[in-house]
Amino acid sequence: xxxxxxxxxxDTAETAEVQRDALRSRIIEATFGxxxxxxxxxxxxxxxxxxAKVSKRELYALFGSKQGILAAMVEGRAARMRLPLALPAVxxxxxxxxxxxxxxxTLVRELCHPAVASLFRLAVAEAERSPELAHLIDARGRKPTxxxxxxxxxxxxxxxxxxxxxxxxxxxxxxxxxxxxxxMSLLMRLADMPEPSEMERRARAAASAVLALYPGAGC
Numbered sequence: 001x002x003x004x005x006x007x008x009x010x011d012t013a014e015t016a017e018v019q020r021d022a023l024r025s026r027i028i029e030a031t032f033g034x035x036x037x038x039x040x041x042x043x044x045x046x047x048x049x050x051x052a053k054v055s056k057r058e059l060y061a062l063f064g065s066k067q068g069i070l071a072a073m074v075e076g077r078a079a080r081m082r083l084p085l086a087l088p089a090v091x092x093x094x095x096x097x098x099x100x101x102x103x104x105x106t107l108v109r110e111l112c113h114p115a116v117a118s119l120f121r122l123a124v125a126e127a128e129r130s131p132e133l134a135h136l137i138d139a140r141g142r143k144p145t146x147x148x149x150x151x152x153x154x155x156x157x158x159x160x161x162x163x164x165x166x167x168x169x170x171x172x173x174x175x176x177x178x179x180x181x182x183x184m185s186l187l188m189r190l191a192d193m194p195e196p197s198e199m200e201r202r203a204r205a206a207a208s209a210v211l212a213l214y215p216g217a218g219c
Contacts, residue, residue, distance in 0.1 A: 104203025
């Protein structure tokens, strides 16, 4: 009986977690729709709750505030962008290159997504009236991702796989080579989300160039 009770409790907890995740996703999706329609300053938790078909109490219990919902939106994508760097170690230059390529492809795919591009445009449009949106995107998305890349390069440098400049400078060089003017073109609606083959080409070219510019101690 004890085992059966534990199994029932486990199943109940798992079901509750699935329902909670579905509710969070619904609120995040509704928030994006309200933001695009109303702008950041005018977007209210009342309207978000209405569109998500949840109570304000449920919304606040899950996220705390409108800023909390936005933080979850940004942090979720930022976490996915950092996944290719979450390696215990890279032991040689080919492995380092493949890790950088994987990170580059993921970064371009996530940041070029139409929803992300729209959020960036909104942050730029409302930068003067509502600077907190831009600050949130920077603090919860851009900075942690750049820090993760810098720390990854620092570990590779400690292993003698890359060097010749500070890790932060190498990270900036890689990102500059990866993006070129693509992000600005997307923000200005002069370009569409690149095809997967173009993402791969960009990431591989950036990784190859950085490794050529910054050989390691044993290279």
